[in-house]
Amino acid sequence: MAIFTGGQAADTLIGGLGPDVFIFGRNLEPFASDPPTADTGVGPGNRDVILDFQDHADRIDLTHYLNPFAGPDGQPPAVFLGRHPFEATDALQVRYEFEHGNSIVQIVSPFGAPPSGTVPSGPTQEIELTGIHHLRPGDFILA
Secondary structure, rough: EEEOOOOOOOEEEOOOOOEEEEEEEOOOOOOOOOOEOOOOOOOOOOEEEOOOOOOOOEEEEEEEOOOOOOOOOOOOOOOOEEOOOOOOOOOOOEEEEEOOEEEEEEEOOOOOOOOOOOOOOOOOEEEEEEOOOOOOOEEOOOO
């Protein structure tokens, strides 16, 4: 199993032979900025791209988007929404859409999310997967 990390700015990632783990989050690079910044943006040209994601073999690790400063009750468990819209929750949310023949993983992380009880107007981060992928919860590491 090979492990790949998306760095700051838009990156293109190509996995190795066999199952891969692609890690995304905030400040994963040495000497990264303060305050924490996400390593992938929103929209074409701003998001990281995985060229060879393999369904039900490769995994996308989003645990570095969880809130490390969650209050005494902790952070709610991450939510995989499939293709359903974002919800009003303080949890890390993950969904996907199709755009121009590719799959777009959309993320709302606790950092930069709207105030509690508000439905986000859009994602805070995105990852593009080349081709159409019908993603499932097992394609992600969320806890």
